[in-house]
Amino acid sequence: MPRVAPSxxxxxxxxxxxxxxxxxxxxxxxxxxxxxxxLVIIVYGAAxxxxxxxxxxxxxxxxxxxxxxxFTSLLGLARSFAREKEQGCMEGVLxxxxxxxxxxxxxxxxxxxxxxxxEVIAVPLFxxxxxxxxxxxxTLPFIVAPLLVGTVGMAGIGTMLSTITSNTRSADVMLAVLxxxxxxxxxxxxxxxxxxxxxxxxxxxxxxxxxxxLACGYDVVMLLVCWVLYDFVVSA
Amino acid sequence: xAKKTTRVPEAGGWPDAVAVPALIAGAVLTTVGFLMAFLxxxxxxxxxxxxxxxxxxxxxxxxxxISQKIFYFHMPVAIVSFVALAFGAYYGxxxxxxxxxxxxxxxxxxxxxxxxxxVLTMITGDLWTRFEWGVWWTWEPRLTTYLILxxxxxxxxxxxxxxxxxxxxxxxxxxxxxxxxxxVPVCFMITRLIPSSIHPVVAREGGMSPDMAxxxxxxxxxxxxxxxxxxxxxxxxxxxxERLQALKDMLE
Numbered sequence: 001m002p003r004v005a006p007s008x009x010x011x012x013x014x015x016x017x018x019x020x021x022x023x024x025x026x027x028x029x030x031x032x033x034x035x036x037x038x039l040v041i042i043v044y045g046a047a048x049x050x051x052x053x054x055x056x057x058x059x060x061x062x063x064x065x066x067x068x069x070x071f072t073s074l075l076g077l078a079r080s081f082a083r084e085k086e087q088g089c090m091e092g093v094l095x096x097x098x099x100x101x102x103x104x105x106x107x108x109x110x111x112x113x114x115x116x117x118x119e120v121i122a123v124p125l126f127x128x129x130x131x132x133x134x135x136x137x138x139t140l141p142f143i144v145a146p147l148l149v150g151t152v153g154m155a156g157i158g159t160m161l162s163t164i165t166s167n168t169r170s171a172d173v174m175l176a177v178l179x180x181x182x183x184x185x186x187x188x189x190x191x192x193x194x195x196x197x198x199x200x201x202x203x204x205x206x207x208x209x210x211x212x213x214l215a216c217g218y219d220v221v222m223l224l225v226c227w228v229l230y231d232f233v234v235s236a
Numbered sequence: 237x238a239k240k241t242t243r244v245p246e247a248g249g250w251p252d253a254v255a256v257p258a259l260i261a262g263a264v265l266t267t268v269g270f271l272m273a274f275l276x277x278x279x280x281x282x283x284x285x286x287x288x289x290x291x292x293x294x295x296x297x298x299x300x301x302i303s304q305k306i307f308y309f310h311m312p313v314a315i316v317s318f319v320a321l322a323f324g325a326y327y328g329x330x331x332x333x334x335x336x337x338x339x340x341x342x343x344x345x346x347x348x349x350x351x352x353x354x355v356l357t358m359i360t361g362d363l364w365t366r367f368e369w370g371v372w373w374t375w376e377p378r379l380t381t382y383l384i385l386x387x388x389x390x391x392x393x394x395x396x397x398x399x400x401x402x403x404x405x406x407x408x409x410x411x412x413x414x415x416x417x418x419x420v421p422v423c424f425m426i427t428r429l430i431p432s433s434i435h436p437v438v439a440r441e442g443g444m445s446p447d448m449a450x451x452x453x454x455x456x457x458x459x460x461x462x463x464x465x466x467x468x469x470x471x472x473x474x475x476x477x478e479r480l481q482a483l484k485d486m487l488e
């Protein structure tokens with residue numbers, strides 16, 4: 001019986017399943033990211049303690065939420081490749097004759113899933129602790145769109161950068177130095193769209209649709225660039 | 237099968253011979269442009285004021301008309317920084333294609349020039365911000381995107397310092413230089429996409445009068461020559477250093 005090379009999609013599925021299984025067994029990433037998110041919320045509590053009634057939480061909420069997401073995902077992204085290196089897993093994956101961009105897609109997908117899982121817990125918590133003092137705008141559910149677009153872009157860029165920085169000295173700092181400037185346009189657009197959805201004022205779609213379209217465009221461009229360049233990075 | 241040879245840049249050819257004259261010519265042109273900006277180019281739309289006056293709904297002072305002269309340096313310097321970044325990314329791609337270390341040297345030197353001009357743009361822009369808008373800093377879209385560009389350029393060198401293996405360092409640097417280039421169109425288009433931006437789109441607002449355009453052109457040509465001259469000199473220095481190191485290694 002002739003051996004059939006596994007399809008690209010089944011390679012992708014295998015790599016993704018490997019990441020997820022590893023996570024379900026150790027629960028390392030989700031626990032650390034979840035606790036970190038909770039700690040950031042507590043720090044917010046201290047930072048806003050004296051201003052809680054005076055501050056315009058409706059217009060600050062979107063920004064604070066994204067600060068929480070950026071720092072939590074930074075933590076997760078730094079771990080995602082450090083773990084592969086500790087176990088020598090990356091060498092094993094690279095020995096397999098597969099297209100390197102599949103490695104990128106699988107890793108980016110697992111990072112997206114972890115970040116989304118943390119957001120599912122952190123966003124309601126954030127709402128519970130800070131936003132209940134104001135009546136919720138009817139447009140509030142729309143924050144799902146910028147959250148999704150932002151997470152996809154951040155996971156894509158972050159996967160690429162954490163591959164680079166996992167081979168450098170002081171990897172964690174290096175990741176932040178590269179990650180935050182590169183996601184900035186995305187972050188700016190997502191904060192604008194999120195704030196528009198939370199505030200839900202009369203012309204909120206003006207501040208929602210356009211930034212969201214720009215964020216999607218940045219996602220597409222960045223993911224394509226990362227996807228093309230990943231081969232060089234991971235083989236170096 | 238004949239191996240396709242790639243031409244690699246080398247120091248010591250004719251480009252180095254013209255580097256110093258280019259630098260001097262660039263300095264002269266920039267000086268001429270400086271004099272033109274203050275002595276020849278008229279204030280915007282021929283305005284002249286002896287005392288603060290209300291133009292449209294805006295209180296305009298003489299100081300603002302003079303501070304507008306920064307424009308003649310601000311924009312050319314920004315354009316040169318974009319060009320230098322483009323060259324950095326171009327040589328970065330060439331390195332990734334050929335694995336020839338010398339392209340990495342070119343890319344690094346181009347990024348150094350880019351960083352220099354990015355910082356110059358930030359300085360001229362910040363002075364202008366202070367006199368035109370009355371604040372040292374505002375989170376206006378183009379200012380912010382340009383700040384990001386500067387941070388990426390700095391991160392490029394931080395990354396280079398954090399990797400020991402030359403081959404790996406060159407690969408990562410090439411990749412980051414390409415990603416940095418993605419931010420250039422973002423930076424360039426932002427005033428067109430977000431119209432509330434205080435930065436004017438010059439072409440949309442009726443263009444420049446001939447005397448303004450001529451001044452900008454002279455300074456731009458001067459800055460380009462300065463950038464080119466610096467690039468060649470720095471490249472020659474880096475390249476000679478590499479050759480010296482190679483010779484030392486051979487002797488050992």
